[in-house]
Amino acid sequence: MRTASRRTFWQIWRLPLALGLASAAGLAAALIGDGAWDAASWALLGLPAAVCGLGCWPSKSTACVGDKGPDGYKRE
Amino acid sequence: MSARSTFKVWYGVHQWTSLVCTLFMLLLCLTGLPLIFAEEIDLALGRNIAAPQRPDDQRQADVDAIVADALARRPGDTVQFLVGDAEEPALWSVRLGKTAASSDVSAFYLYDARNGEFLHAVPLDSGFINLMFRLHYDLFAGLPGSLLLGAMGLLLLASLVSGTVLYHYHMAKLPFGSVRRAGSSRLRWLDLHNLLGIATLVWLAMVGLTGVVNTVAEPIFQRWQDTELAAMLAPYQGQAPVNGQGRAGAALAAALRAAPDMALSFMAFPGNEFAGPRQFVAFLQGNTPLTSQLLTPVVIDAATSEVLAKRELPAYVKALLLSKPLHFGNYGGLPLKCLWLVLDLIAIAVLVSGVYLWLALRRWRLPAVAGAAA
Structure with a gap:
C-alpha cells in the first residue's frame, strides 16, 4: 500500500486560513456598508459554503488518497 | 507528551464537549432555521404587515394623534414606547401596557407614518415564530434557560477549538478537501465532518460566540439601566409623574433636532x-x-420639550448591540439570510455526522487503543 508523505503545517493550514479570512471579511463587510459591501459579503461568505458543496459532490477524484487513514485512528 | 497522547487528550476534549452540547445545538440549529426568516414568515402568515404603497412618502403623521388613537383602543392602559424603524420609515408602532412602568405588554399597534392611519394589531406571545424563538432563546424558562443555552454555547466553542486541533492530525497526510469514498462510509463521514467543520469554522465560531453574548443581554442591559441610565435620570427622581400624553411629538422633534443625522x-x-x-x-x-x-x-x-441630556452607550453595551446582527444574519439583505440558511444546514450536517462518528468510532478506535497499550 502506498503511504502518502506527511504534509507541512503550511500545507495543512493555508486553505483553511484563506477560508477563515474570507468568512471574517464577509461577516464584517455587510456591517460596514450597503450595496457593493453587501455583495462582497455574499461572495466571501459564499466561499466556505461552496467548498462544502464541492466536498459533498460525488466524485472519485479524491478517493484513495492517504489510504491508511489519519494518525491516531486505525482502521479495522 | 508524545504526539499520540496529545492527540488522545484533544480527542477526549472534543468528544465530551461535543457530546454534552450536541442535542442543544441541534435544537438551536433547527429552531434557528425559521428564525432567520422570522420577518418574512410573520408577513406571509399575516401576523405582521408591510406599509401600504402610497404616493406621498413623507413621514408627516401627528405622533400625538397616533398615541391618542392607541389609548382609545385600550382604555385604562398606558403607552410605554413609540417605536420607529429606519428600514421602514413609513411605519410607527405603539407599545402599550397596563402601566407605564410595567414590563408586560398589553398591545402592539402599527400605524401608517404618513397619514396616521391605524394598520394592524400585532398578536402577542403566540404563533409559530414565537414558539421557535422561545425554544431558541430561553426554553420557556426565563433567564436560567438563557444561561443554560449560553453554557452550552461555551461548550460548543471548546468543541470548535479542540476540533480544529484534531483537524491538524486528521490532515497529516491528506490534501485539503479530501473525501475518501473508497472503503467504509465511516471514513467518508469522518472526512466530511472535518471538511464541513473547518470550512465553516469562522462562521460557526462567530454565531456561537455572539449567541453566548446574547444570552447575557438582559443582565447587561439591566446593569446599564442601573448605572448609566440611572445617573442620567438621577436629577429628576422624586418629581411628580406625568403621563406624556400630547407631548410625544414635540419631544421627538426636539430629540431629532439635537441629533440631525439620527432616526428614532x-x-x-x-x-x-x-x-x-x-x-x-x-x-x-x-x-x-x-x-x-x-x-x-x-x-x-x-x-x-427641552433636551436635558444625551450620551453615548458604553463599549460593553455597544458590543452587545453589535453581536445581535452577527448572530441573526439580518444585516445584508435576503442573500445573506439565504447564506445563513445554507451555513446553518451545514452546521446540522457537522453535528449529525459527529454523533454518527462517535457511535461508529467507539468500535473503530478500540484496536488502535489496544495497539498503543501493547
Missing part, C-alpha cells in the same frame, strides 16, 4: 423604567449600516 429607534414614555417621571428618553440610531445597530439615549423634558 424607540422612545420611552415618562414613568417607564427607561425614562424619568416627567422625561421622555428617545433612543436614536445612526444612519449608516454600522451606526444603525447602535443607540444613543436622549433625555427630553415632557413639559418644555
Whole structure:
C-alpha cells in the first residue's frame, strides 16, 4: 500500500486560513456598508459554503488518497 | 507528551464537549432555521404587515394623534414606547401596557407614518415564530434557560477549538478537501465532518460566540439601566409623574433636532423604567449600516420639550448591540439570510455526522487503543 508523505503545517493550514479570512471579511463587510459591501459579503461568505458543496459532490477524484487513514485512528 | 497522547487528550476534549452540547445545538440549529426568516414568515402568515404603497412618502403623521388613537383602543392602559424603524420609515408602532412602568405588554399597534392611519394589531406571545424563538432563546424558562443555552454555547466553542486541533492530525497526510469514498462510509463521514467543520469554522465560531453574548443581554442591559441610565435620570427622581400624553411629538422633534443625522429607534414614555417621571428618553440610531445597530439615549423634558441630556452607550453595551446582527444574519439583505440558511444546514450536517462518528468510532478506535497499550 502506498503511504502518502506527511504534509507541512503550511500545507495543512493555508486553505483553511484563506477560508477563515474570507468568512471574517464577509461577516464584517455587510456591517460596514450597503450595496457593493453587501455583495462582497455574499461572495466571501459564499466561499466556505461552496467548498462544502464541492466536498459533498460525488466524485472519485479524491478517493484513495492517504489510504491508511489519519494518525491516531486505525482502521479495522 | 508524545504526539499520540496529545492527540488522545484533544480527542477526549472534543468528544465530551461535543457530546454534552450536541442535542442543544441541534435544537438551536433547527429552531434557528425559521428564525432567520422570522420577518418574512410573520408577513406571509399575516401576523405582521408591510406599509401600504402610497404616493406621498413623507413621514408627516401627528405622533400625538397616533398615541391618542392607541389609548382609545385600550382604555385604562398606558403607552410605554413609540417605536420607529429606519428600514421602514413609513411605519410607527405603539407599545402599550397596563402601566407605564410595567414590563408586560398589553398591545402592539402599527400605524401608517404618513397619514396616521391605524394598520394592524400585532398578536402577542403566540404563533409559530414565537414558539421557535422561545425554544431558541430561553426554553420557556426565563433567564436560567438563557444561561443554560449560553453554557452550552461555551461548550460548543471548546468543541470548535479542540476540533480544529484534531483537524491538524486528521490532515497529516491528506490534501485539503479530501473525501475518501473508497472503503467504509465511516471514513467518508469522518472526512466530511472535518471538511464541513473547518470550512465553516469562522462562521460557526462567530454565531456561537455572539449567541453566548446574547444570552447575557438582559443582565447587561439591566446593569446599564442601573448605572448609566440611572445617573442620567438621577436629577429628576422624586418629581411628580406625568403621563406624556400630547407631548410625544414635540419631544421627538426636539430629540431629532439635537441629533440631525439620527432616526428614532424607540422612545420611552415618562414613568417607564427607561425614562424619568416627567422625561421622555428617545433612543436614536445612526444612519449608516454600522451606526444603525447602535443607540444613543436622549433625555427630553415632557413639559418644555427641552433636551436635558444625551450620551453615548458604553463599549460593553455597544458590543452587545453589535453581536445581535452577527448572530441573526439580518444585516445584508435576503442573500445573506439565504447564506445563513445554507451555513446553518451545514452546521446540522457537522453535528449529525459527529454523533454518527462517535457511535461508529467507539468500535473503530478500540484496536488502535489496544495497539498503543501493547
